[in-house]
Amino acid sequence: MKILQKFISYYKPYKGMFYMDMFCAFMLSLIDLAFPVMVSFMVNNIYTRSQSEILKYVILIGTGLFLMYIVRYFCQYYITSWGHIMGARMEADMRSDIFSHLQRLSFSYYDNTNTGKLMSRIVTDLFDISELAHHGPEDLFISLLKIIGSFVILMSIDARITTILFLITLFMIYSSYFYNKKMKSVFKNNREKIASVNAQIQDSLSGIRVVKSFSNEHIENKKFEKGNDAFLKTKENSYAIMGKFFSMNGFFQGILYLSVVILGGIFISNGNFQAKDLMVYILYINIFLNPIDKLVNFTEQYQRGITGFERFLEVINTHPDIVDKKDAIDLKAPKGEITLENVSFSYDNKNSVLENISINIKAGKTVAIVGPSGSGKTTFCSIIPRFYEVDKGSVKIDGIDIRDIKIKSLRSNIGIVQQDVYMFAGTIKENIAYGNPKATDEQIIEAAKMANAHEFIMGLEEGYDTYVGERGVKLSGGQKQRISIARVFLKNPQILILDEATSALDNESERLIQRSLELLSKNRTTIVIAHRLSTIRNADEIIVLTDEGIKERGNHDELINSKGEYMRLYNMQFEQALV
Incomplete structure (x- = not known):
């Protein structure tokens, strides 16, 4: 019932359209029921009269029926067009709701959820829900x-024959209920399997360059065929059940006709029934069976739609684990001082990544985080914008716990430049403007100049209107990195996080980007995750992070003189550079 109540709630914005749709369905049903009544009336009361009277009544009744069918035309038009439009609008509302909800979910949700499966819920599942939203109430009502x-x-007309028909109909209802339960589980299985196929396709196509570089197209084909075959088997199973379902209902409908013919013949032979009444009776049998056919189809449609809606609700009912407190405040004109007090964090409450970390970063200072892979450097930077919630301790900005700050306000004051730059499908201008959607063209160009990107952009055929391709495939790594820096210049945050921003670049690109980052870092609190230690020599403080926590801290000279972990890492890179 809760699922149905939630489903019905999506009709609220379209109550007028819904009631009009039901009114049209009501008129449609009345007109269809009226035709056999008219036929019965004419057979019993008109065709036995004189020729002139028959002609008069035929014209009168014919005109009435003609007007009724004009009304039926407009009712059918409304049901078919605006009824579907109502369903499409409800589908759009649901798609909007699920997309908005996905935007609110934290990183931890996406760590455990496949994007292709989410796409299946947003697109495939909602189509069947739309069909149910339109046809469901209408078909049921009619x-x-x-x-x-x-x-x-x-x-x-005849209570004896009708009672027999009613008993047969009860058997049909029981048969429908039996197969209905089977169809629900098989349709749910279908959705899970097609979601897996979509996920595999998305994964394979996203990594198509890796696939081709390893000549592993055959492996991807095998993976796809495995999922595709699994989906085919569930579809075959569903069609087998549907075949039994529809065949059984067709069988019962045949029994209904057979019963009418046999019982009608017996009653006519006994003088208890007239042949003309049997003709009208058979006309009404068609009207009686047509809605049963609709109900049979509705049963299949209902199971498709409701299983899709259940999967839709699974996402909608997933509560974000990071939300604003009721009394959360805006972070206004922050200085940028960052404090971590006894912070511990683990993914999925398993092995601890950060354990009892305490650090104070003064406003406007640059602090570098170095250490071996897996020591928690990126995690350290992810808890400051509250991408993940700490298990213990607190993270503060200007002395305010970040859990007391509105998430939007917190993240608006933090700029992040990552090693793996994501480019949205669109133009260079649109990608830079992502840092500030309200920015003018002049501000976008100024940001690009500060990021050392303007020159290469103007060298492109369409300049700032150049289409970057999916994930920025038409740009080099250095070009994408400079665009990402221009984004942050445009955002103009007080706190800056540089997550190995130059580690994957050639020396020339690194030199250009390093200059941009130095300009970007000016007068901002900056946290640098560094792979190349030569890029952080001028940091105000360097923190060496290992799986045991903070191993060392100090500036470059102090750490070199201490001859500890930092010196070991530095010498290792120096030796590799010489080789």
Whole structure:
């Protein structure tokens, strides 16, 4: 019931369209029920009269039926067009809700969820929900009206035959219920399997350059075929159940006709029934069976739609683990002092990545974090913008616990330049403007100049309007990195995090970007995760982080003189450079 209540809530913005759709469905049902009544009336009361009277009544009744079918035309038009539009709008609302909700979920959710499977829920599942939203109430309403109306009229013609038909119909309902339960599980399985296929396709196509560089197309084909075959088997299973379902209902419908013909023949032979009444009765049998067909189709449609809606709710009901407190405040004009007090953090409450870390970074200072892979350097920087929630301790900015600051306000004051730069599909201008969507063209160009990107951009055929391709595939690593720095210049944050921003670049690109980063870091609190230790010699403080926590801290000269872990790492890189 909770699932249905949530589903029904999406009709609220479209109550007028819904009620009009139901009214049109009501008129449609009445007109369809009226035709056999008119036929019965004419057979019993008109065709036995004189030729002139028959002609008069035929014209009168014909005109009435013609007007009714004009009304039916407009009702059918509304149901088919605006009914579908209502369903499409509801689908758009649901898609908007799930996308907005996905934006609120934290990194930890995406660490454990495949993007391809999420795409399946946003696109494939919601299409069937749209069809159910439109056709479901309408088909149910029309079917019930026609079944009840035709049943009452059939009872008035002959209660004995109608009682037999009713008993057969009960068997049909039981059969539908039995297969309905089977279809629900098989449709859910179908959705899970197609989501896995979508996930594999997304993964393979995203990594197509790696696939081709290793000549592993055959491996990807095998992986795809495995998922595709699994989906095919579930589809075959579902169609086998559907075949039994529809065949059984078709069988019962045949029994209904057979019962009418046999019982009608027996009653006519006994003089208890007239042949003309049997003709009208058979007309109403068609009206009685048509909505049953609709209900049968509705059963399949309902299971497709409701299993999709259940999967939709699984995402919607996933609560973000990082949210604003009720009394959270905006971070106004921050100085940029960062304090970590006894901070501990682990992923999924398993092995601890950071353990009892305490650091104070003065406003406007540059602090470098170095250490071996897996020591928690990136994690250290991820907890400051509150991408992850610390297990113990607190992170403060200007003495305020970040959990007391609104997330949007906190992250608006922090700029991040990462090693793996993400470019959105679009133009260079659009990608730079991501740092400040309200920026003018002049501000975008100024940011690009400060990032040493303007010159190479103007060298491109379409300049700032150059399309970068998916994930910026048309740009080099150094070019993408400079665009990402221009984004941060445009954002103009007080706190800056540089996560190995130059480690994957050639020497020339690194030199250009290093100049940009030095300019960007000016008068900002800067945290640098460094792979190349030569780039952090001028940092105000260097912190050596290992899996045991903070091993050493001090400036470059102090750490070299202490002849500890930092000196070992530095000498190792120096020796590699000589080789």
